[in-house]
Amino acid sequence: MNTEQVNKSIKQMRQMFGFFGILTSLGAILTLFSSFSDSSYLIGVVIEGALAACFWIAFKGLGDRNKTGLNFARVCSGIFILAFPILTIFGIIYLIKLSKTEMMEALGVE
Numbered sequence: 001m002n003t004e005q006v007n008k009s010i011k012q013m014r015q016m017f018g019f020f021g022i023l024t025s026l027g028a029i030l031t032l033f034s035s036f037s038d039s040s041y042l043i044g045v046v047i048e049g050a051l052a053a054c055f056w057i058a059f060k061g062l063g064d065r066n067k068t069g070l071n072f073a074r075v076c077s078g079i080f081i082l083a084f085p086i087l088t089i090f091g092i093i094y095l096i097k098l099s100k101t102e103m104m105e106a107l108g109v110e
Helices: 003-035 039-064 067-083 085-098 101-106
Strands: none
Touching: 003 039, 003 067, 003 085, 003 101, 039 067, 067 085, 085 101
């Protein structure tokens, strides 16, 4: 991968993680409102909040190009593989890209 491809890959990952960060944040807020009438929704709020936090930390870390971004991008790619069957191919592609030497160097890992 050259520098342009690395930058494009990081930009694409940031877009996907940012988009799903927004979706899971909104889902957590809507579930929180539902939990006022039924306390069984509280677990859903916690899970969606954790997913949203993971997506946002990956988004920010990839933007800052640090090791935390790499680690959370791997976790989020794993979430794509396991939790979103439609996005399984994106998760696999992202994990392959994140394992390349050029990508790890761009994110500050030697």
